[in-house]
Amino acid sequence: MDLFSIISILFTSYLTVDFVRYISRREMKKDFAALRTLKNYRWLMAIPVVLVTLTLTFTIGFLLYTYGQPILNFSWIQLIPSGDKTNEPQNLMVSGLSIPWFAWIFWVLLVINVPRLAKREERAFRQHTRGWKEALWQSVKFGLVHCFVGVPIAFGLALTIPGLLFAYTYSKGGIRLSTAWHAVYNWVILTFAMLFISGIL
Numbered sequence: 001m002d003l004f005s006i007i008s009i010l011f012t013s014y015l016t017v018d019f020v021r022y023i024s025r026r027e028m029k030k031d032f033a034a035l036r037t038l039k040n041y042r043w044l045m046a047i048p049v050v051l052v053t054l055t056l057t058f059t060i061g062f063l064l065y066t067y068g069q070p071i072l073n074f075s076w077i078q079l080i081p082s083g084d085k086t087n088e089p090q091n092l093m094v095s096g097l098s099i100p101w102f103a104w105i106f107w108v109l110l111v112i113n114v115p116r117l118a119k120r121e122e123r124a125f126r127q128h129t130r131g132w133k134e135a136l137w138q139s140v141k142f143g144l145v146h147c148f149v150g151v152p153i154a155f156g157l158a159l160t161i162p163g164l165l166f167a168y169t170y171s172k173g174g175i176r177l178s179t180a181w182h183a184v185y186n187w188v189i190l191t192f193a194m195l196f197i198s199g200i201l
Contacts, residue, residue: 004080004087012096012106019109022116031115034179050185053162061158072154075147089152094193103197111190118182119175125163126170126178135171139163 022028038046064072075089096106125142129135143159151159162185170178195201 002082004077004082007080008092008095008098011092012099012102015093015096016106016109019113022113023109027116028112031119031179034115034119034176035183037173037177037180038184046181046184047188049165050181050188053165053185054188057155057158057161060161061155064154064157065152068154072157073152075150075152077150090150091146092149097193097197107190107194107197111187114186114190115179115183118186119179122166122170122175122178122182126167127175129167129170132167135164135167136160139167142166 066073073089077087077089077092080087094110096110097103099106121142125138125145126135129138139160140157140163142163144153144156146159147153147156162182165185166178166182169181192201
């Protein structure tokens with residue numbers, strides 16, 4: 001087992017314990033309450049907007065990753081010794097999905113924890129934001145902070161796009177509304193992950 005595998009397992013173990021503890025504390029009702037801001041037609045509007053945002057984010061991230069070498073395709077994960085091969089950049093937050101016998105358990109835990117994680121990020125990057133200049137700067141920081149969990153710089157920059165979407169929803173309905181949109185965004189990603197794990201995609 002190489003060093004990166006050990007890091008990945010330890011990080012996944014930490015997340016698993018944290019996710020289970022959250023569920024055991026029965027705080028879900030409070031965090032899921034933010035979803036009440038997406039009533040009736042708002043659900044129907046949110047999903048296609050999120051799909052377009054995801055497509056745009058991935059496309060820009062891919063272009064930056066492909067044509068921004070050797071800087072924008074960098075991830076600190078590539079610096080970890082791994083024999084004769086170079087580790088591919090990845091998001092350690094979802095590394096548990098790569099463990100065959102554990103992937104579905106981790107997926108369910110992650111899905112349940114999405115509103116909590118979304119609210120945490122919204123409070124950190126959207127709360128008290130005033131004006132589009134500040135919203136843009138906060139959105140750039142929101143994207144780049146994902147590089148700490150292994151996301152390459154290119155995709156970190158591309159995540160500015162959903163960051164701006166969440167900033168807009170924050171301006172319309174505060175933390176609760178931006179958290180709801182953020183949660184839907186992450187759930188759509190996890191749905192695609194589920195389809196990939198199942199072999200459908």
